[in-house]
Amino acid sequence: MGRIGTRAAAACVGALVALVALVALTACGGGAGSTGSTGATGTTQPDAALAVALQFPPRAAYAFDADDGARLMTLGVAETLTTVDDRVQPAPMLATGWEQTADPRTWRFTLREGVTFHDGTPLTADAVVTALSHVAGVTSPPRAIRGIGFRIAADGPGAVLITTAEPDPVVPLRMSSGNLGILAPSAYAAGGQPTVLRTATGPYVLDAVNGTDSAVLVRNDSYWGERAGAATVTVRYVTDPQSRALALQSGDVQFAEGLPGASLDQLRSAGADVVEYPAARTVELLLNQSAPPFADIRVRQAVTAAIDRPVLASQVLGGAAAPASDLFGAAVPWGATSPPSGADVERAKALLAEAGHGPADPLTVRLWTFPNRPEMPVLATAIQSMLGRAGITVDVQVGDYAAREPEILAGRYDMFLNSRSYLSDYADATSTLTSDYTCGGSYNIDQYCSPAYDALIDRLPGITDPAQRQALFAEAARMLTDEVVGVMVVHPLNTAATNGATGFVADPLSAKPVLPGLTRTG
């Protein structure tokens, strides 16, 4: 019997020793992990090979009617008629100019001259018509051109005419959507899904693909614009954030995006250049206005007052997000930049008492969220605790979104913590403002219905001037904040890091190519 006790004890000691040794080794390993030069110093090597780790693999074998078209754009392989500039207005890409014709439902796009596809054929109006007609005719066309009566026709060899059912001021912005990339006519010849190898126009040629695992890009030496920064690029799709950080640290890749907040200091001390920049994404706490208790605006205001958003952003999420004061935030020019105030628990309690939920009749609500993004359950727990201090008992349920969506859309929930990317396909907020908040919106989870708001949104189709449109977006956001349509919690920040490369330009809208600017250093 003594032997058994000794053996169990020995086993335990052995296990402890093994774990401690492992931790000690990793401590040494972490220190020795600095490899290679920093991003800024060192000479650039434009003919070297580059390796990068990206977070989203192609969902559907680079199909354009899945969001894989946008991937091809980020890679610098495919190009669209227009792109967006820093003021979120359309800028030339494969089209150099555009104007509304006499018939306001038609826009005329002048094509850039001297552009050839990677297979050698020239960019002509017919090629553009083939490409865009194909993508408009599939079962599930990209959101940018869905439901607007999209038609395209050539207008001579160097221009195309795009017509919509109603006059539409944002057609040039729609054409910047990554899913509207233009491929050579040979890509569409076989029918079915177009081939993407060596058929696009961008600074990199897609030379080889290996499923959702990796891809190889080769510099396009006959590109019409600025030369790409590396001779070849090996793209690795790594879905696990920690693994991306480790790949960067070990020198397997020179660029990685979407790094976990907990790894950033480690990467910096290993010599990497880390960049954090805003993203067009909001974590929002949706409150069901169609039923008690959240039909009462005072209860909604109480919830807003009880949640300490600066603390959530800087402490609970460790600085990986910015506190949100409106729907949009710093990623776009029309978003609010001043941070929200902290919590005012006393005010929350007072409001609750006024609404009839004082200490004698405390409120109990359910909070639903999903685990696919790691910050959601953590935020739900923190919000549960904050609301608890104001006297609201919160019952958290973390579950698969797909299983719960019908209930949520039907308005059978209390609170729902959602992560919303609010620029759905192209850099215009109209579609989100319409689908999420108008009385007939198909994604109006808050169950919000205000004729004044609908009237505001109805003005948008008639306004062409980008600055005026953006002012309207800001006004709509202010209205939503004033009427407490849900609580905008935080804006998660994007992260990217280089370790042995330079040339990364942060793009909050994720609308411009990332890879062509990168060059190997050291």
Add this chain to the structure above:
Amino acid sequence: MSALLRRLAPLPFVLLAASVLVFALPRLTGVDVPRAVLRARTADAVPDPEVQARVAAEFGLNDSAVVQYLRWLGAALRGDLGFSFVTRQPVAEVVGDGLAVSGVLTVLALGLAASIGVPAGVYAASRPGGLLDRGLSAAGIVGVSVPEFVLAPWLVLVLAVGLGVVPAVGWGGPQHVVLPVLTLAAYPGALAAQLVRAETVEVLGRDHVRLARAKGLSPGRVLWRHGARLATTSVTSLSAMVVAGLLGGSVVVEVVFGIPGLGRGLYDAVLAQDLPVIQAATLAVVVVAVSAGAVVEVLALVLDPVARNREESR
């Protein structure tokens, strides 16, 4: 070999039952398939009923369940496993590629686990209470207790970042196989060592072994002929169980190391309700697991003369 054939005879019935199960289970979750597929394909937050209806018609989802099942079964028997809802690639290709990758990992991991676990267990049993025994106990306990997603990042940090001997991510060469196989082999290896040790100790205490020793057989020979053989049957039977787990269930390792294996493919398919892939991949795993079970049983007959006698006397 008639023993093997006898054991493989029920395979068609099992496969039929499996086909009904894998067809019914995803549909029982009640998740709307067109919506899930579209969300997997396009990150579409906003539902679009018109497009969903078109997709449902395209996939034949409006027919009754029985009709859909018979249609799928008929096509599968002709060798046509259909196209993935999400990627539109042929399912046979998707499952085949994934199976090859996971198969390589499984075989290597089990091989490593057996070649280290079995001898370790036997040696530990031969010197109970000794230093080796205690050390192996400790290592074994750690091996079965540490989750893969804890072991994997630490292995990466030590071997890839710290020592730089293997790459951190990627797939395609022998160097990419080292870390995932090490991670996958930890649990089966530790399990094997523990089980082998327990069985060997028990067998060594049996009368016929003591008799052999008394007759003058050397300890080494006794160990290997009698103890190891019986212990190995336990290990091989457990291997069959572990095979299924490794083939379809090593999602975490495949995600962490970025490996295009069947586990991750199946997981993604389940989340996206990609029915053809779910059905085909699960069936593939079932076929391999059931066949492995049959093979293992025959191996046990080869190794254990007592069981062989019983088999032959039937």
Add this chain to the structure above:
Amino acid sequence: MRAWLGGIAAALLLVVAPLALPDPVATDFGAILAPPSAEHLLGTDQVGRDVLARLVVGARLTLGTTLLTVLVTGVVGIAVGLAAGYRAGPVGGLVLRFVDLLAALPIVLFGLLATLVLGPGLGSLLAAVWLVGWTPFARQTYQLTVAEAGREYVEGAVALGAGTARVLGVHVLRNIAPALVAHACLRFAGTLLTVSGLSFLGLGVQPPTPEWGAMVAEGREFVFAAPHLVLAPSLAVVLVAGAATALGRRLG
């Protein structure tokens, strides 16, 4: 004797200790991811909750559900394995193939199905694990029963007129029990890992209920920055698994 005393002491500690420790669900946003200190012996997690308190309170849930799972799946699996192994042949083989079939189906599928029927939470996690968790026991029992059933003492017992139940229950079971118990103790750790893995995927206990597997899953993000979050529950699992293995050897 010492082992039993130790076990009783541990059980008492689990019941009494929470009274002396901080509230396991109380958050403290000023002390997030704090390393071990005098105030928080095992540090705090991402929302400032005391890790030691969560470990102790979580022990009840984790150990209780794991124990229950091993018992339920063990009983079912051994019963099936005994029956199939003793009457080995076409029927026994068919049963074994069905066991393999059930074991091969991915647990994620069962987890999602259970979540829909029973709602997310511990109940659906247990339902999923119980549905397939008995298969390893069934398989091992089958193998061992087949090996044992050919032995002389079994033939002797049958010749003496013993019924099947008596032969199985008394003779066969007694002889294969040591290996089964050893396996059960190992399944304990394996079940813990399965629960942890499913929690990793979002099934299982709901926040803020503490549970060891969920704690490991939550702490994974900080495995380098704040290793105590993962080390504490992992070490707890290791210690429990070690004790279970030692117990298995004692009984075996």
